[in-house]
Amino acid sequence: MYDRATTLIIGYLFLAGSSLASSELVFLSEPSPSQAVLEGRPATLECRTSPNLRVHWELKGEPLDISSRRYMVGTDLFIVKALHDQDRGPFTCVITDADTGESVSSRPAFLDITWLDEVVKVKTVGKVPTASGGDLHLSCVADGSEPLQIQWFKNGDGLKTSGKINTTGYDVLVTGVNPLDNGVYRCVASNAASTVHSYNRVSVAVPGEQWAQIIVGPEDVVAKRGSNSKFDCIYQFADVIEWYYKQTGPLENSTKYNILPNGSLVVLNVSENDEGLYSCVGIRGESTEVPQIYSASLRLAYLEDPDDRTLVPLTDGNLRLINEGGDLEVGCNAPAGLPKPAVSWSRGSKGQILSLRGVTKADAGNYTCIITNLADTKYVSFLLAITVEPEITQHPTDLMVDEGGDALFHCEFAGTHKYSSVQWFKDGVPVRGPRYIEKQGFLNITGVLPSDQGAYLCQVLTKPFQPAYSRPAQLTVKEKLKFVPRPINTNLELDTVRKVHCRAQGAAPPVIKWIKDDVEGEGFPEHVSDINGTLHFNKVQSSDKGTYTCIASNYQGIINATIEIDVVVSPKFTNLPSNPTEVFEGEPLMLDCMAEGDPKPAIHWDKNSNMEGFDKTRFKQLENGSLLIEVVQASDEGKYGCTAGNSGGLKRYEVSLIVRGSESYRVSDGNDVNSTLGGSVLSKTVAVTLGAAGAYMVLVIGLMAYCRCRSRKNKTPPSDAQDPVLQAEAGHSGERKVCNGDAGGHSDGDLTAHSHQSQLSSRSYGKLPVTRDHLTDMMVLGGPETDVDGYQVRSKGQAQTPGTATKDYDAFSQRPLPGDGTYLKPPLGPQRPRCQELPRIF
Structure with missing residues (x-):
């Protein structure tokens, strides 16, 4: 899918009739030379270039056929399920200049696909021995990416090279076979991609006088939940036949198991707890040898639910749009299941791929993919709709609107309105915000601002067609005469150099001037000057206090703003306590804090930055700002802040108060090391005296x-x-x-x-x-x-x-x-x- 802003630029330039020179053929991003991926997993090959260039992909030098498994998302190539025999590469991204026809190919890209064939088989090399003394040679046939690991099992137990058993590579060799080697042999192949069990197995039955002889051995079973599963097992010369489940047994008749007279085992009402290996043991009464064992597995059939990746190509929903006469291909990827699910369609096709050629209106409607196996049947559907390429029939027109008013653009098109969407753009960017109301081809801009001025056009998008664009319409905003920002009351510090600004704008640049105390025509003192609406005070004086009015005018009219300018003196401390201040517990203390300024500063005290941290029965703030502590306590120790403030600003001074006991040592809660040492010295002095x-x-x-x-x-x-x-x-x-x-x-x-x-x-x-x-x-x-x-x-x-x-x-x-x-x-x-x-x- 093309980026909307990118496509907008192409449509705008084309429909406006602008001449576009050929662009330089340059890749903004090329596909990676090599990308590792597991078979069956998705892969994306990236390719980015200038928006006015056409892009297509090639495989081994030939144009790539777009299908439900491999298709383009924007300019990237997306592969739903990578296959080792079809997607190794090399893939190349080709960009073409539509005006000159010149093309450039990217560097080749390969997919390093790790895979393992779904079919693994046990193959006999030679014949399976039927008498003692012969050799058993089996090979595991598996195909996949190396390193590939092969593991052999006998009756579910892993085999390793030991004695007469040799497991090398893909094969297992057992020399000098005797009845103790009898059983069921199978193999498992695995690598990074998957693990696959052999679909078949080989049973070895070498006769012996001391052993029972297997006639019919148990076979692997895949059962549906809640069903009954049967394992056959018939021995010759067996006095007793026993069944074992994993390491549990011998099994007996119960609500879960039923052992038939011929030795067969029936597992009742199968569930997840019944999955595993079942072993049939034939015992000869007079023999002291290890009895014969033959095993088979029980697995529960299952089918997972379809998800949003079941139908490909991927879409935002279950709707597929296609133009009349076009071709459609939709793949149905079955979810995991045992046995392997079968896939079919309710109409149109019988296989996994639904393919429609030359679509007509009669092909519109619902299509359902049917996924089934022994466990269940799942359905996933999509709606096919036939669309018509959109065409703009009414383009938006230019507008001139006063600031604060409303602007209304209108765009009409012919096409399939039900499956079409209209998007408005300003200067190539989609419009967003609560003031932009888009509905049925209209764009209403409420409370127009000067920043709304620009070129507006509409985009009509109907899949699978390219977007259709209207001609651009210009919005001109007639700006109000206004202050930006409006002046506000100001305090000026005495004897400082300050500026007071007044800015205004309108449809035409306004003339801005200041007057004082509503008296027009009188000039300002020598130390005050009005320069383009900015008052310059060269060393503020007390006489500068008063009412000032800023006047802005142009052909739209006159506006004014009045403010009060006050001349102030910021607070200055005249008397402060020493820092730190020490006092004995129980004594009174005066912390002086006096300040001067215009207007007279207000004094506020705080303790440890908390203005409410005072005991009002002992603390009193005097009229001159000083803080009186009538009786000092140990808890009064801390940092005291004195803040003096007026309209000119704030000043703060902080003093540390240290409270000492009557013997000139600091009173503390016992945690202070110095006070503890002081008390110890005092005690020693008294004792010596x-x-x-x-x-x-x-x-x-x-x-x-x-x-x-x-x-x-x-x-x-x-x-x-x-x-x-x-x-x-x-x-x-x-x-x-x-x-x-x-x-x-x-x-x-x-x-x-x-x-x-x-x-x-x-x-x-x-x-x-x-x-x-x-x-x-x-x-x-x-x-x-x-x-x-x-x-x-x-x-x-x-x-x-x-x-x-x-x-x-x-x-x-x-x-x-x-x-x-x-x-x-x-x-x-x-x-x-x-x-x-x-x-x-x-």
């Missing part, structure tokens, strides 16, 4: 207890115990003592050992070189009840303070002071009880 304070308190209490115990011990008579200084020197100062239940302290060595282990503190104070003349009366240690006085060390040459002569004693009882050999006297007061020794705690 409390630990140090506790240790300090223990140290102070220990020192106080030690001093009290030492004071009491100094009042003890020397005869009761060894001098404590001597004990310290002897290394016995590590015991803690309690006097009258009071807490005691460490000795000098113990105390200093717990005072950071310094060397200076660890020295024994009893070893200091202190003499009596270095001691001065300073203060009383402990309470008055201790009755123990202290002494202050004085340097050499320092005068002795009063009282030192009367209180010439110390805790270092009877211990010689270094240098002078004097001794300290024991205390004169009443003797205190000795301290009880307790285990060391510190």
Whole structure:
């Protein structure tokens, strides 16, 4: 089928009487040199060229006969079912210039058709052995494309080369045949195109004393659904005959199977579940050898439904149109079925192809293809109609229409109106759209636009004829005077350079000008100029604000459009918060956002781009635009946007708010790593501080207890115990003592050992070189009840303070002071009880 737009151009040029020079013979697309296809499948050979050239196809250098199996679709060659013996090629596409008669052929195209013959046969080479010891040689006769695979079967079991069985190429050879080799042999051939079972099989029946002898073996059966199928099986010397279905058996009499007295098997009410291989087994009672087996297959007959590819050539429906006196050929391709379906026609022909020559009106009517086999009978029909070549009898005429009006074209023709269609074209393109109404040869264009102007013609299409075209008719649109587009109110930014356009068009180019405030005749200020309907503002001033009118005029009339021009100042921020902004939880916060502009900008806040994300009980927007958060919460953290807008535009500023806790760490939900680390450090700091304070308190209490115990011990008579200084020197100062239940302290060595282990503190104070003349009366240690006085060390040459002569004693009882050999006297007061020794705690 020719492309409609292409055919339109040919008809337009021919009917208009235009002279067309010969075109260059060039292929736009040539058929592929080689194309692979499976036999029975469709194939398309492509050929594209200029639309004014004629195209035909050739096979082996001869013009190709167009048939129901091979025909042209446009300029392409379509083959419904590729056949290896007819469609290998070479095919060539030939283009011809009708004016000069010059022709050019495309490169040759071949079809690489993979095929397999539908008939596969088992052939015996020599004779089938009838006694033990002979050789069985069978050959599978199959024809098709290589590689071709052959597989042999015995009673449905595949045979492979092993021992005395040799399967090579197409043949199988069994040497030294004996009764164990008896059975049914068949072959299967397959390649990429198909798989075909041999239509015949060979039965081998070599007699033996230990085996039953087959007399009548079962045969393959194709059965209709719901019918009964019978397999015959007669053995000689068989004591028992058993039947097996696939791997199931032995079969017994039932609602599905009936075993006759002669050994035959009847399969009742056949269905899909009954398809497969049935084996008849003959058993000799006294024999211990493997019994004899002969098999046959049961297949269900079927016939698929016809489809839209059953009748060829293909059409959009079941209608075939042909001119009176013409020839018609229609093929009927039977769908798949078993057994192979037979095809016939209800009238006209008996074979697969319906062929009519010199068609007359009497041949019109319905034709039915009848497809039948054992399973069913299918029908597919088409209607044959006789048509007359169309002829244009009234051509459309030129029109001039005002824009917005309606245009009506009319085209009449003589022919077969029932099977004809009319299509309208504008400038070679089919018209489409709701404003184009096509009906019975009329074209009505509603609401005509300037773009509708052009050449219109009608095409009458009646198959199988070429389209008929009218002469072109010109549509002229008288355009309205109008603005394109109409001016609209405009805002101009102060101190900027701007333009305001006013465009109009009509049947004639209009004159366009501007006036301000409806005052005509007054010019614009120096910084404003009107150039061909466009106002140029060189640095906009406040005085430019006002009402402006654009006026367009031509011979059609005058139109005008009035707009308001406002001078504005776009928003500018004058006060903004720092970014980021940090605040402690629980405190108030003011986020400043102030802007200036003309008119005064409106301020809007949003949180995380959501203008509704504020708690109105804590958030307040002030009149100056600032945002007040009365009590900051951790959930307030995020991005806050301040947008200032007026008629001059919008400005936006965004600030990140960070909320911190009371200890200067960020409050979070526990997922934040930094906050977790901060809390951990704080906990450690508190723990260390409390630990140090506790240790300090223990140290102070220990020192106080030690001093009290030492004071009491100094009042003890020397005869009761060894001098404590001597004990310290002897290394016995590590015991803690309690006097009258009071807490005691460490000795000098113990105390200093717990005072950071310094060397200076660890020295024994009893070893200091202190003499009596270095001691001065300073203060009383402990309470008055201790009755123990202290002494202050004085340097050499320092005068002795009063009282030192009367209180010439110390805790270092009877211990010689270094240098002078004097001794300290024991205390004169009443003797205190000795301290009880307790285990060391510190």
